[in-house]
Amino acid sequence: MDILRGISVAPGVAIGEVVVLEAEDVRIPYRTVAKDQIPEELTRLKEAFDASIREVQEQAEWLREHLGRDAANVFEWHVGVLKDDHLRESIEEKIQQEGAAAAYAASTVMRNYQRRFLQMSDPLLVERIRDVQDIERRLLRNILGASAEDLAHLSKPTILVSHDLTPTQTAHLAETKVIGVALDAGAATSHTAILLRSWGRPGVIGLKDVATRISGGDTMIIDGTNQLVIVDPNPSTLKEYRTRERAYVRFSGELNEFQHLPAVTRDEHRVTLLSNIEFPHEAAIGVAKGGEGIGLYRTEFLFLRPEGAPSEDEQYEAYCEAIDGAGNQPVTIRTFDLGADKYTQQRSYEQERNPMLGLRSIRYSLQNLDMFKVQLRAVLRASGHGKVRVMFPLINSLMEFRQAKMTVHDAMEDLEEEGVRVDSDIEIGMMLETPAAAIQVKEFCREVGFISIGTNDLIQYLLAVDRGNERVSRFYTASHPAVLRVLRDVIRACTQAGIDCSLCGEMAGRPLYTLVLLGLGLRQLSMAPANIPEVKKLIRLVTMGQAQRIARRALSFETDRQVTNYLRDETRKVLPEDPI
Amino acid sequence: MSDTNPQAVRDATVGNREGLHARPVMQFVDLASKFRSQIRVTNVSGRAETVDGKSAMQMMLLEATQGSIVRIEACGEDAQVAVDALADLVTSGFKNGSSHSPSPPSVGS
Numbered sequence: 001m002d003i004l005r006g007i008s009v010a011p012g013v014a015i016g017e018v019v020v021l022e023a024e025d026v027r028i029p030y031r032t033v034a035k036d037q038i039p040e041e042l043t044r045l046k047e048a049f050d051a052s053i054r055e056v057q058e059q060a061e062w063l064r065e066h067l068g069r070d071a072a073n074v075f076e077w078h079v080g081v082l083k084d085d086h087l088r089e090s091i092e093e094k095i096q097q098e099g100a101a102a103a104y105a106a107s108t109v110m111r112n113y114q115r116r117f118l119q120m121s122d123p124l125l126v127e128r129i130r131d132v133q134d135i136e137r138r139l140l141r142n143i144l145g146a147s148a149e150d151l152a153h154l155s156k157p158t159i160l161v162s163h164d165l166t167p168t169q170t171a172h173l174a175e176t177k178v179i180g181v182a183l184d185a186g187a188a189t190s191h192t193a194i195l196l197r198s199w200g201r202p203g204v205i206g207l208k209d210v211a212t213r214i215s216g217g218d219t220m221i222i223d224g225t226n227q228l229v230i231v232d233p234n235p236s237t238l239k240e241y242r243t244r245e246r247a248y249v250r251f252s253g254e255l256n257e258f259q260h261l262p263a264v265t266r267d268e269h270r271v272t273l274l275s276n277i278e279f280p281h282e283a284a285i286g287v288a289k290g291g292e293g294i295g296l297y298r299t300e301f302l303f304l305r306p307e308g309a310p311s312e313d314e315q316y317e318a319y320c321e322a323i324d325g326a327g328n329q330p331v332t333i334r335t336f337d338l339g340a341d342k343y344t345q346q347r348s349y350e351q352e353r354n355p356m357l358g359l360r361s362i363r364y365s366l367q368n369l370d371m372f373k374v375q376l377r378a379v380l381r382a383s384g385h386g387k388v389r390v391m392f393p394l395i396n397s398l399m400e401f402r403q404a405k406m407t408v409h410d411a412m413e414d415l416e417e418e419g420v421r422v423d424s425d426i427e428i429g430m431m432l433e434t435p436a437a438a439i440q441v442k443e444f445c446r447e448v449g450f451i452s453i454g455t456n457d458l459i460q461y462l463l464a465v466d467r468g469n470e471r472v473s474r475f476y477t478a479s480h481p482a483v484l485r486v487l488r489d490v491i492r493a494c495t496q497a498g499i500d501c502s503l504c505g506e507m508a509g510r511p512l513y514t515l516v517l518l519g520l521g522l523r524q525l526s527m528a529p530a531n532i533p534e535v536k537k538l539i540r541l542v543t544m545g546q547a548q549r550i551a552r553r554a555l556s557f558e559t560d561r562q563v564t565n566y567l568r569d570e571t572r573k574v575l576p577e578d579p580i
Numbered sequence: 581m582s583d584t585n586p587q588a589v590r591d592a593t594v595g596n597r598e599g600l601h602a603r604p605v606m607q608f609v610d611l612a613s614k615f616r617s618q619i620r621v622t623n624v625s626g627r628a629e630t631v632d633g634k635s636a637m638q639m640m641l642l643e644a645t646q647g648s649i650v651r652i653e654a655c656g657e658d659a660q661v662a663v664d665a666l667a668d669l670v671t672s673g674f675k676n677g678s679s680h681s682p683s684p685p686s687v688g689s
Contacts, residue, residue: 077602080609080636087637113637120643124601128640131602 002231012202013245014180014222021162031101045102048142103143110136151176163211170195180222200530255533259290263536267543274526280318283325286529293329295526296504300336315378323386330387337393339364361394376411383423391429433457445497455505478507479563491521519551586653588663595673599645604674617656624649
């Protein structure tokens with residue numbers, strides 16, 4: 001039995017057999033295929049070789065152009081190896097004679113070669129082992145590229161273990177029999193984590209080496225509530241967790257009773273709980289969980305598909321689907337938040353050195369005006385279909401906001417000329433997620449229709465911590481006194497100016513912060529639908545006076561640890577049976 | 581391949597400083613692949629394992645460093661031409677007889 005600690009993406013317990021999604025550094029488990037599948041494996045291998053050769057050639061070409069021929073030399077050898085008939089034949093032989101899966105066959109053969117290099121006496125030649133590893137990884141990636149699809153064919157509830165998942169892979173989990181996820185990589189607010197959370201099943205990420213410690217078929221317990229996974233549990237632990245699993249199901253069942261009650265404090269202060277969604281079909285889930293509209297529709301997830309950029313009509317249809325799903329409640333559409341870890345980096349060969357500070361979000365849209373206008377046209381057309389608000393991500397200066405707003409009006413004029421019905425009073429807002437915008441909040445309040453505080457980015461820019469870098473992500477916390485003070489100032493400015501203000505970061509969905517956010521004056525919180533029932537229950541158990549007292553006290557601390565401990569104690573006092 | 585007798589053989593001493601590394605290996609493999617003959621190479625100074633001269637992976641495994649003697653054997657219609665060209669390439673320190681530019685060889689990163 002092994003207990004590993006990580007970061008939880010969603011609470012709850014999942015117990016099951018493991019499937020390892022093979023990734024770069026992971027040993028590929030022995031897997032055979034049925035005889036009639038052998039031709040398929042051979043084709044898969046051939047395609048992987050072809051794709052790998054193309055990739056390396058492109059890479060070598062690029063290096064030759066930018067860094068000269070010497071830099072490209074080693075990749076020419078990679079191409080040579082990938083075209084090596086002997087290598088290919090010995091892998092094919094393994095598949096044909098042993099019925100080995102292509103990935104296993106390739107990995108075994110490549111690792112035999114790695115051992116040969118290890119035994120060499122010339123240190124320069126021993127270094128070639130890295131190249132062989134590199135080639136192996138590339139091949140495996142190309143062989144296994146389709147393996148996320150295999151997840152769709154799981155025959156029983158399964159726990160997925162992997163080094164990492166791409167947002168695309170994560171987005172498709174809901175269609176599989178996967179009941180829990182454990183990942184080596186990741187931080188609490190990476191986009192994979194956000195998607196995992198909206199998927200709603202127990203998951204622990206940032207486990208560093210879980211994928212190498214386990215092989216397919218082992219039993220694993222995912223304890224999302226306590227942020228740990230247990231590999232190969234002993235019988236008594238297993239028994240204990242079966243009990244907890246039932247308790248958790250009961251607790252969620254109780255929460256569901258709160259779903260359709262209003263979010264009102266005991267002293268009759270009304271709070272609006274909204275849903276964050278990535279895909280239009282989730283709008284209906286938000287309503288089912290007791291949400292009162294969509295506070296954040298992350299439209300950039302429309303790009304997470306092989307076909308790339310969505311057309312105006314495709315977008316219009318997606319937005320209408322979200323509007324329909326949300327019933328008569330408003331849908332706040334955030335324009336594409338592309339860049340940083342989403343989409344654009346994979347597409348450009350010259351990656352930005354510092355993408356979080358790079359061409360992302362509204363900056364990207366304003367530099368790709370054609371794409372931006374297409375989106376705004378689709379949003380405006382959808383505004384004729386139902387109640388829509390539009391907001392821009394990462395607004396950092398008034399000029400950016402004005403330019404974006406002007407683009408909306410341009411698109412509106414065009415549509416009106418075309419005779420298309422739009423909501424000409426559509427509310428235009430901004431996401432406040434940079435320190436600069438927080439400092440200038442009063443000026444923004446004079447121009448914007450509404451403000452939505454995006455704490456995920458705000459915290460990362462305020463604390464100078466890359467939330468996706470597991471080496472520093474422990475420094476990333478909403479409990480940092482500086483974060484609370486900035487939130488206080490922003491909320492206060494909005495209240496004084498009479499500007500509609502909500503908060504839509506991950507923080508909004510964490511019961512730990514519910515009380516302090518209410519106390520700071522927020523009356524609208526937007527979160528993953530799965531979090532709504534519990535936050536609602538908490539709100540219904542407190543008075544606004546209590547929340548204000550808690551906020552004042554929380555603001556008096558000097559360190560994030562004090563803040564976290566204090567908030568945890570206060571939350572437990574209100575909701576002792578909460579397993580979170 | 582091992583059951584065919586070579587029709588041409590020549591030993592060559594590796595002339596370049598870093599031996600048969602990424603770029604020299606590819607020069608050798610590229611040149612060998614231009615011939616119809618089968619090419620076999622043995623590092624006589626090393627473990628005396630015989631490899632396919634058209635295989636990028638196997639050639640790297642020869643572990644031929646500066647001063648190593650490699651035996652080049654060919655079997656096929658252009659055996660003699662092939663062996664001569666390849667042996668010249670090796671002894672020259674990979675400075676000629678290749679499709680690559682004649683810039684001084686460097687160690688692959």
